[in-house]
Amino acid sequence: MTIQEYKSSNSKLRMSKIKLLNLKDKIDGNEMDLSLCNLTEVPVKDLAAFPKVTVLDLSCNNISSLPLEFCSLSHLVKIDISKNQLTVLPDDLGRLSNLHHLDLYNNKLTILPVSFSQLKNLKWLDLKDNPLEINLAKAAGDCLDEKQCKQCAVRVLQHMRILQDEVDKERERRLQKEKELEKKKEAKQRERETKEREARKREKAEEKERKRKEYNAHMAALAVQEQRNKRKEEKKRRNGQLAADKKAAVESASKGRRYSLIGLLWKLLFLLLLGLAGVVGVCQLAELNEETGCVPINSAVGNALSWVQEQEVDLRVRELVQEVDIRARELLQKLSSLAPQLLKSFSPTATMTDPVETVEN
Template sequence: LNNKVLNLKDKISGNEVDLSLCNLTEVPVRELALFPKATVVDLSCNNITSLPPEFCNLTHLVKVDLSKNQLTCLPDDLGNLANLQHLDLYNNKLTVLPVSFSQLRSLKWLDLKDNPLEPVLAKAAGDCLDEKQCKQCASKVTEKYRVINQPLERKKEAKQREREAREKEARKREKAEEKEKRRKEYNAQKAAIAAQEQQKKKSEEKKKKNGQAAAGKKVVVESAPKPRRSLIGLLFKLLLLLLLGLAGVVTACRLTDLQKEDVCVPINVAVDDSLFWAREQEGVVRQLVQNLSSAAKEFLESTQTSKN
């Protein structure tokens, strides 16, 4: 860019920036963006061949004069200049305008004279020889591009709706899959808990049965001998009492004056017979022991002789 233009403060007057006749080949977009209050820009009579895409970000512009330049095309997003009301493109090299031109809803004045426009566009633009014709040019050209843009807009809207429908279906499917996943996890958790409870119940029932069986066996083992022990004890007690009774009777009949009584006579006789039998048995036992001793001695002697 021309260094003289870099400092726009010298070119600003109120809300207007005069950059005409500056021999510019490019539009100083970055510098113009620093002055949003400068809504009117005069870029006429320069050597500008194209506008950069960033030019469409200067949405504060209301009036732009690009007449007598070398423009061959305009940026595709020119329709972003929503506040643009006045556009002078006189004496350039334009043949067509961008489709987004239909979005310039605020455009009220347009001059396209002395441009090699396509016949259909040239017819819509008209002569633009006065204020009225330039206003009609703005109206007819924007309307023409709205008509041209309608199928594109419908197609764009259809694609947008289709994309939204796909995204909605994808979200719905993801949501259903997530719900199904949570349901399966819940059922699995519930089944695991039920299995644990069933296992616990079986274990408790098994323990209970084992406990009952052990208790039954214990009862049988412990309680069965009790009548037997009780009976033996009872018999032992009866026998002891009987022996004590007999001993008492024998003692009474042997040691007291009752021994002369008729009742004690047979008892004393029986006692005497028993004592006699015991003495006889004592002799027999002594003889038996002597015989066993002799036999053992002979056996030992014969064993000793056989070894020698």
């Protein structure tokens, strides 16, 4: 068993002995005397059961500290805890607001809690035979009689109030510093958030710009593709037009050739007819009608005219045939009148210098 465990077991044993004691036997009116009980701890819970007790005597024990719960015994007016082993008092000692008399003689205290300044009703204090801090010892002075003990209470309260003010100021400075640090922290946080917002804004702007460029590039590509398609369509149209023009030219040339051939054939037919008419005219009106070559021609023409006249056709047709016959005879007469000259021009005795008469219609 270690020393600490031994002390703890002894403390529990002593507390059990205290509980065995009848605290009521320790009460005399409003006073409770627990001196010389070899206590190391204060039975706070048991004391709280007697709120009418205002005077408590804990002197001549082995108490080294007071629990925090001791400060809740605010009904106490006088406390004697002299000749113990106290090294420190609880921080909330100022909660004993009704305390008038406090005897801390012959302990091991060096300082008092700052809350000691809140004991506004304290009128009597004894701090003799404690290893007090120098300034506190000067403030406490001697406490050899009633008057000095009362002055000790006043001076110590003043000293503790000064310390309290300093503590408050220090606390205020600390709080102010903490507030400033908090403000700086908040400012840095806001600055960081602002930078993050600006960064996000820039990222969004860059993303938007990138999308806009992609959109423009896409639209430009579509425009180029559309332009290419238009050029292809235009090329197809031009090729189609060229093909159509070529086809039309070929067709036109073919048609022209066809028309020129037909025209040539018509011209040849006309010349043939003209020649035939000339031959018929020569055979009918010239002195050559008795020639061997003209006899069958004259016979065929006569038979054709007779056949037409013999046919039973309309009067208008007959008139047309007669008109054609008359016009043909006139044409033949003209051709017969020109026949000698034509024959003469084509005779072997004719020269290139022989004049040719002008034909008058």
